[in-house]
Amino acid sequence: MTSAGGPVGAGSRAEVLRRVREALGGARGPRPPVPRRYARRLTDAEAGTRADVLALFTERVADNRAAVRHVSADELGTAVAAALWGREARQIVVPADLPFGWLAELDGVRALADAPAVDIGTLAAVDAAVTGCAVAVAQTGTIVLDGGRAQGRRALTLVPGYHLCVVHADQIVGTVPEAVERLDPARPLTWISGPSATHGIEMVRVEGVHGPRHLEVLVVED
């Protein structure tokens, strides 16, 4: 964001925040009650059991035009390798704290750890990014990244054209409110519902403009 005089600096930001706080006045007091009559949990008709929740997530991820596969923890290394081979990936980038086991079966694929941070040119040139996630939502087939463990910085999953995301079954909740309960609003959250797509120009769907064109999800059932 820029102003006429150049980029908005720390001083301007502080001033804006000061005015917001001033306008809010008593915002530091007790918060007024928020009506929460919206659906906060899945109904039994939607998903009565954990297996139903996982099945719903799988269905909705597929509806979002992402590929999705279920694997056991022991199969994960092989499944990651197979997914990358399937896309003929030669070079990938991963968060430095990605568990080694996820990449243990790679053969003929070069993985770059993003520490020190790879430059943007390299990021644009790699074939894929592999990450974990913070939480996933069955009802919407959404995956949320918060920059925590095995997720890396935002650019990692927004620049490469293919994002392979590992979701552990216990990270999948039913609804968006349940996901929000698990998340820290102070962290940088990326909500991913299928591959990147926009209808911004003439209502024509164009994929891969603001993020990966291809999203693949591996659900690990432990």
Place this chain on the structure above:
Amino acid sequence: MTSAGGPVGAGSRAEVLRRVREALGGARGPRPPVPRRYARRLTDAEAGTRADVLALFTERVADNRAAVRHVSADELGTAVAAALWGREARQIVVPADLPFGWLAELDGVRALADAPAVDIGTLAAVDAAVTGCAVAVAQTGTIVLDGGRAQGRRALTLVPGYHLCVVHADQIVGTVPEAVERLDPARPLTWISGPSATHGIEMVRVEGVHGPRHLEVLVVED
């Protein structure tokens, strides 16, 4: 452990524990005070600053006949690779949750993730194990593993002949009491003060009998 009639089963164990609990009687009541007049912190003369604590740890690890090197977080991948090349390691084993970045610079070294668990023959045949640790003690040059993140099961660091251990500077405390404060007594703890050595027969020092013959420590200063 075996008894005359075969292995001690769950039934015998429960019976032994029952008798111990019975004998302890009021052990579930408030605990009697434990005198703690021993030294619980390093004195200023031993280490006045954090830098002194790290220097003391380094000195004591070296006294324990282990190799020790300080690296920055950005250098860690290269340092791990260099240490393994230095020992001509061709095949290593690591916990499946070891951060990928630690192994990102390996070239010509095959890393096996211990998930599913590698068999004991393979474990005996690999050239090295690479792990993290739970906490480390400056005063004694000791590293403690608790089976938590990046540490794996016990056999992983007891069977291979060479253990390369990554210690983050913030994991180093001054004294054993400080280490105990950070540890969970219910976890399987392995206390490592240098390479494995025994004087059990004729007081002759023999290395590598009960664990790795070689220990190398990389201290990561973030």
